[in-house]
Amino acid sequence: MTGRTWSLWNREFDSPVILASGTAGFGFELMDMGYLDGVAAVISKATTLRPRKGNPPPRIVETRFGLLNSVGLANPGVEEVVTRILPEASALPVPLIVNVAGETEQEFASVVEMLEKSPVPFGYEINVSCPNVSEGGVAFGASPSTVERVSRLVGQTSSRPFSVKLTPNEGSITESALAAQEGGAGAVTVCNTFLGMTVDWRTGMIPLERKVGGYSSPALLPLTVARVHITCQAVDIPVLASGGVSRPEDVLELLAAGASMVQVGTWLMRRPGSGAELRDGVLELLEDVSP
Amino acid sequence: MTRDRETLVLEREELSPGIFSLTLSAGEDFLREAGPGRFVQVEVSPGPFPLVRRPFTVNRTDAGSFRIVFEVKGRGTDELSHLTEGARLRVLGPLGSGYRLLPGxxxxxxxxxxxxxxxxxxxxxxxxxxxxxxxxxxxxxxxxxxxxxxxxxxxxxxxxxxxxxxxxxxxxxxxxxxxxxxxxxxxxxxxxxxxxxxxxxxxxxxxxxxxxxxxxxxxxxxxxxxxxxxxxxxxxxxxxxxxxxxxxxxxx
Structure with a gap:
């Protein structure tokens, strides 16, 4: 051990690795397999005001160099999360950050208000990549003023710090990050999956039921590095990097680009033991460069 | 307990054109829990792609080993079909819930x-x-x-x-x-x-x-x-x- 620590929201961690929303559930399955070692925090699947069944299958399709997903924020709704899931999550050996999604600006605050009844969450991650139903389905993250309003609404409701998870698909990431900071966010997550689609040119068939999905891949790492770098130049709040991590080197690269902590998502599906594998790799690499 | 393990390819067999079996090494703890209908997630390549694992049902268990059987359908199964005896393969499992072994x-x-x-x-x-x-x-x-x-x-x-x-x-x-x-x-x-x-x-x-x-x-x-x-x-x-x-x- 090098004794290295990383910090977020006044808490020290012996690993920079956070499990990204959507790929770790609420952490129970990984806990059962003994794979939360090396994990600083788990970010839950998106929680919405009402239960959501999610999109019809197929929800995922692998392409030559990545994965497209269209799960559709399947979750049991915030009431079930607060009454049934979070009490169990108090058994997790690591902090839980609850990811929050909404269909209207007010809905984010309503979900957070319910989550405030639970002592379990360490903080929240606000997913502004979802479509704003009252604005015709454009993502909340497309407009900095919307991001700022959502952040302010959440901030007024929450006693806990929160990160705003920005979208790479619409708007300017630095303007959105500044808006989140202005609205009171305690961090920004940079960023979410990239809008993608695949089509079978022979048949014209589009495998995903919803046609488009979120694209993720280790090959996207430089896109995240760039966005983390420019965001860190623009804001003072911590930046949580998310996108393309599959190796300890990737974690260190994102930290070098300015990230405070680094999320792993798609690679966790491949390697459920990513927490310890990445943390141990990071510590070894750091020891090599500073003997 | 479900674990991500490194297994050894003990035997590869082409059962008929395009259909293969791989016999993989396994410990007692795995074999005890790898009941009928459960499956494993196999890392088909040591490199990043194919990105996610491929699921295979447990075909048979023997002392110290188990077998998967598959037909070559795409990139993942194609990679697997080229493995030879002595190759190492990461296998996560056993996973899922299998058959309820009811009487009758x-x-x-x-x-x-x-x-x-x-x-x-x-x-x-x-x-x-x-x-x-x-x-x-x-x-x-x-x-x-x-x-x-x-x-x-x-x-x-x-x-x-x-x-x-x-x-x-x-x-x-x-x-x-x-x-x-x-x-x-x-x-x-x-x-x-x-x-x-x-x-x-x-x-x-x-x-x-x-x-x-x-x-x-x-x-x-x-x-x-x-x-x-x-x-x-x-x-x-x-x-x-x-x-x-x-x-x-x-x-x-």
């Missing part, structure tokens, strides 16, 4: 590679009859040592036709349990022709495109009869036939 006589109905899990199952139950269907004799995975009937589309083995054609010959009163596994279209056809009382005691080994394989990503959803979705990987892969919404299920 069983009927097994399999289509093509869907029969891959039957040897493991048949050994542990009172297996009265196995019905198998495939496109041709070379695509048929036989379940040795049990009474069986088969149908092939080209007539190269057994009756010419589909496995559903064999259902008329079944004396349903003889059976108190059914296992059903195969392509979704085949399972829909079979389920649609089973007597209601038999559908009630039918366990389906489902398949879906899978992400994690351990219940977190919700990529492998199957329409549930009560509305909503089942997770193939953790609610299943073996689920009661009555828990599936057969009209909505379109499969892989």
């Amino acid at each position: 006589r069983w009927l097994l109905i399999g289509g093509g590679m869907g029969a891959a899990g039957f040897p493991c199952l048949a050994d542990r139950i009172d297996c009265g009859l196995v019905l198998l269907g495939a496109s041709s004799a070379s695509r048929l995975l036989e379940v040795g040592g049990f009474s069986s009937m088969c149908a092939t589309e080209d007539g190269s083995r057994g009756a010419r036709g589909l496995v559903t054609d064999l259902l008329d010959r079944v004396r349903w009163d003889d059976f108190s349990n059914v296992a059903l596994c195969g392509p979704v279209a085949m399972m829909k056809a079979v389920a649609g022709r089973l007597p209601d009382a038999i559908l009630e005691v039918t366990q389906v080994s489902a398949e879906a495109r899978m992400g994690c394989g351990w219940g977190a990503c919700e990529g492998c959803s199957i329409p549930a009869s009560g509305g909503g979705y089942l997770k193939c990987c953790s609610d299943g892969p073996v689920v009661p036939a009555t828990s599936i919404d057969w009209d909505l299920w379109e499969g892989v």
Whole structure:
């Protein structure tokens, strides 16, 4: 051990690795397999005001160099999360950050208000990549003023710090990050999956039921590095990097680009033991460069 | 306990053109829990791509090893088919919930590679009859040592036709349990022709495109009869036939 620590929201961690929303559930399955070692925090699947069944299958399709997903924020709704899931999550050996999604600006605050009844969450991650139903389905993250309003609404409701998870698909990431900071966010997550689609040119068939999905891949790492770098130049709040991590080197690269902590998502599906594998790799690499 | 382990390829066999078996090393703890219908997630390449693992049912367990059987369908299975004895392979498992090994006589109905899990199952139950269907004799995975009937589309083995054609010959009163596994279209056809009382005691080994394989990503959803979705990987892969919404299920 090098004794290295990383910090977020006044808490020290012996690993920079956070499990990204959507790929770790609420952490129970990984806990059962003994794979939360090396994990600083788990970010839950998106929680919405009402239960959501999610999109019809197929929800995922692998392409030559990545994965497209269209799960559709399947979750049991915030009431079930607060009454049934979070009490169990108090058994997790690591902090839980609850990811929050909404269909209207007010809905984010309503979900957070319910989550405030639970002592379990360490903080929240606000997913502004979802479509704003009252604005015709454009993502909340497309407009900095919307991001700022959502952040302010959440901030007024929450006693806990929160990160705003920005979208790479619409708007300017630095303007959105500044808006989140202005609205009171305690961090920004940079960023979410990239809008993608695949089509079978022979048949014209589009495998995903919803046609488009979120694209993720280790090959996207430089896109995240760039966005983390420019965001860190623009804001003072911590930046949580998310996108393309599959190796300890990737974690260190994102930290070098300015990230405070680094999320792993798609690679966790491949390697459920990513927490310890990445943390141990990071510590070894750091020891090599500073003997 | 479900763990991500490095296994050793002990044997590779080409059962028929394009269909392979790999015998992989396994410890006692794995073998004890790798019951019929459970599966493993195999890391098909040491490099980053193919990105996610591929799920395979446990075909057979022996002392110190287990076997998976697969047909080369795409990049993942192609990579696996080229492994040779002595190669190392990361395997996560055992995963999912398998067959409930209920007392009484069983009927097994399999289509093509869907029969891959039957040897493991048949050994542990009172297996009265196995019905198998495939496109041709070379695509048929036989379940040795049990009474069986088969149908092939080209007539190269057994009756010419589909496995559903064999259902008329079944004396349903003889059976108190059914296992059903195969392509979704085949399972829909079979389920649609089973007597209601038999559908009630039918366990389906489902398949879906899978992400994690351990219940977190919700990529492998199957329409549930009560509305909503089942997770193939953790609610299943073996689920009661009555828990599936057969009209909505379109499969892989």
